Amino acid sequence: MRLAPPLQGGFRKAMTDFIFNGFFIPKSWKVRYLCNSTHKSGQYFSEPERFDPSRYEGGGPPPYTFVPFGGGPRICLVKEYAQLEILVFMHHLVERFRFQKLIPDEKIVVDPMLIPAKGLLVRLFPHKG
Ligand code: HEM
Incomplete structure (x- = not known):
């Protein structure tokens, strides 16, 4: 961020x-x-x-x-919600999986938001047990 x-x-x-x-x-x-x-x-x-x-x-x-998220009276309306959602997603991702980027040096492009150029392909390895 x-x-x-x-x-x-x-x-x-x-x-x-x-x-x-x-x-x-x-x-x-x-x-x-x-x-x-x-x-x-x-x-x-x-x-x-x-x-x-x-x-x-x-x-x-x-x-x-x-x-x-900007600032002042027009700050993003859902700043807290967006951060919570990211946190919950990351929590479950790292708790359940080890992951590896398929394109280690993948570029970030502006389209018009910043996004991984190839869609951020990852291989997931579930944790044992
Ligand atoms: C990581 C995700 C997000 C980022 C980085 C982000 C960022 C921003 C930024 C920079 C602004 C302009 C604030 C300003 O001018 O000071 C904004 C406004 C706004 N955002 Fe977000 N946003 C996110 C997610 C969301 C989501 C998921 C929603 C709706 C479900 C949302 C709804 C809004 C609304 C309604 C405004 C306009 C607020 C106003 O003008 O009073 N945002 N956001």
């Missing part, structure tokens, strides 16, 4: 004139935020290219830096 967020970012419409980082944004302009501007920033995530789930322990990242 941090390294390859399904959605790359989102849009907001300026409700009023404002200045951000020295740039003047007029009322009614659309502005786009990109997840990677914070997700891949060493300022908020040390060694940003490294997969390290322990980085979310404790307080976790500062607000509005981990934004695969």
Whole structure:
């Protein structure tokens, strides 16, 4: 969700004139935020290219830096549900199977969401007993 967020970012419409980082944004302009501007920033995530789930322990990242579900009043409506569903799926997968990717270095393509280019084929090996 941090390294390859399904959605790359989102849009907001300026409700009023404002200045951000020295740039003047007029009322009614659309502005786009990109997840990677914070997700891949060493300022908020040390060694940003490294997969390290322990980085979310404790307080976790500062607000509005981990934004695969957006943020603010229009944040994804089912953020908690989507994360729970992923967790339940992964739990049952690793509890029941060992698995091996058939294409180890399969590319991720944008179509328009990020997806494995060949459909992420895996071979499942049920745990014994
Ligand atoms: C991993 C799965 C998902 C991701 C990464 C995701 C991500 C997002 C993002 C980035 C936004 C825009 C938030 C913003 O502009 O601040 C959004 C909005 C939304 N998402 Fe999701 N989403 C996921 C799954 C789902 C699912 C399964 C549903 C419905 C069953 C859903 C329903 C919605 C709705 C209704 C909105 C619009 C909320 C609003 O504008 O008030 N999302 N989602």
